[in-house]
Amino acid sequence: MSRRIYTKIRVKRSKLVDGMTGSDILGSLKRAVAEYDADATEVWARKAVEEGVDPIRAADILSEAIKEIGDGFGRGVLFIPDLIGGAEAMKSAMRVLEGEIKRRNVRRENLGTVVAGTVYGDIHDIGKTLVCTLLTAAGFAVYDLGVDVPAEVFVKAVKEYKPDVLAMSALLTTTAPELRKVIDALRSGGLRSRVKVIVGGAPISDGFAREIGADGYSSTAVGATELVLRLLGKKGES
């Protein structure tokens, strides 16, 4: 039953598109993010590509939309489910837009690149995902490696994506030592000086972060964005 209603809505939407301008499409794309509708953002992103809308402009619109959600979170009127819902809606449109960006061989400006993940042996996802979402909202290109990420995968990602920042999460006292392992692996791979490393998670403290040789620590997801901006000397640009 619900599936049928849903299909109807989609049909209605694609009808609406006929004769729409690029800015109508971008407005709909932005509204779909604000409505946390990952199916609709994908539809509008495809439509944008079909109608020849600049994919960089569309990606910027997505960032604006996610930034508004991030601001709402910061003001305490939106909550984690909204942030995650917004991020999912953005991702499904980005998958479409990234293909087009590649095809046109253009480059999207961003504040910097961040690789993020939860360490090996630890499957806690939420804190790390929040940090990724808020960093994306702030204008960074973020590569989320997921959870339970072995040290060698972090090292490989640092080599491949050449990020400005590596952000790692550990939520257990037993997995916190993994953070040090990754930092040591970066050092022995000669990569440590190329990337700023930030850490977070319930058992982590400022002192612990310093002790393992990280560049920074934040106790909250909002604080993590400020930390990255500060570390990269970009405070105020967001």
Add this chain to the structure above:
Amino acid sequence: MIDGFRRKLAPLRILTDEQIEVVHSGALSTLRETGVRVEHEASLKLMKDNGCEVDFGKRIVRFSSGLVEECLRRCPSSFRLRARDSEKDVIFGGDVTYFKNSVGQMTVDLDSLEPRVPTEKEFLDALKVLDALENVHVLGPYTPYFGHEGVPPVMSIPSTCAAKLKYSGKAQLEGVQKGSEVFCIKMAKAVGSEILGLMNAPSPLTWGSDVVEAAYRFAEADFPVQVASGAVMGGTAPATIAGALVLTTSEILAGIALVQLRSRKPVKVLPGTFSFPMEMRSGLPAFGDIGVSLYQIAFNQIWRGYGLPVYNSASGYCSSKGIDFQAGYEKAIACLLSALSGANLITFHGSVSAELTFHPVQAVLEDDVAGMIGRLVEGIEVDDETLALDLIKKVGPIPGSYIGEAHTRKWWRREQYLPKAADRLSYPEWKEKAKKTCVDYAKERVEKILATHAPKSLAPDLEREVNEILEEARRYYEEKGLV
């Protein structure tokens, strides 16, 4: 055997019979259609041999309803948990309620409210307080702290387990981490006690390899197993109480099927809950939220309906960072409702600031609350003597008074609950006594316990044996490069 509180009230019900039925059938259809991911390789074959549909690639086990219900029937409706001191044994089941302590990773400075790792002395002092408190019937896992200065994280469970066995005769629960159960079982056997082993599902619908292996080891030792889910409503479970009940009931039923099918003898199982709503700004547990109690009351009703004892754990934690009004209401409301809805074991004493910290002063305060809750569930005695018709006739109207009557002397202490750390002074007296609060009284009681309480000590040869097993654990983790 240690005395718990015998509930004489009909347990609180929050669901109708029809609602229970749809949760139950929802859980069975989830187990049949969606299945549960079992990350323990040997169990996949075991489940296949018992007629389950197993996807070995995805490690998904789908259970038939008949098999699940058969495994449920194998669980005894009550069982004894043997303590090191047989006078402290407990029997889970029926209408008896016990309390146990909650835990904290660290201690907390009561002035600055800053957490810090406890010293060994603070660890042992806190344990001594828990041993002394009359309404702490059972000691929890990782108790009272996750460890203390000088204990590497991987040694925290063997080390706290050894401390509990050495310095308290009370029955205990123990968690698992990296094979720690092997050493805990050995230590408990050495001193002639049992351990209620924890088997906690990492939701949604997953049983991790380590916890399953540990549960099998506890069952093999003929120790009881607590099978629980800690699904977070809105995170690892649906945000709705009803959806969370379907999910966690499925997980626990699957856990029960695993342990019962693996063991030749019926395994003693205590279904438990450590579920709570997610705090939607931080992603942290929303301890103290009324959703904890809504869920636990329903959980207790469902599992009592299955004929098994029940354990509530999330009731024992608060979001407040200090010993204050918020901490008081968050934990008291939840524990009271757990007791009223028929939980047989309730986590309560000592934690402050979620699971981050523990403080013995909080435990002393909560011992009074546990006593009050216990008194409440024991209900009202109504007979010729308590109705006191003859006495009412004898005393008559004013100027009659009951204060000097033998009946009053006999009964008032049974009817009231006398808290040991509450302020009940008149205003002038309170002012004269430096305006002391319940927290001041609790601090004094902690000091008094530390000065006077003598836990029943372990025979020197047994203590040596426990220490040797602890040393064996250290060597084992050293060889694995974890210490």
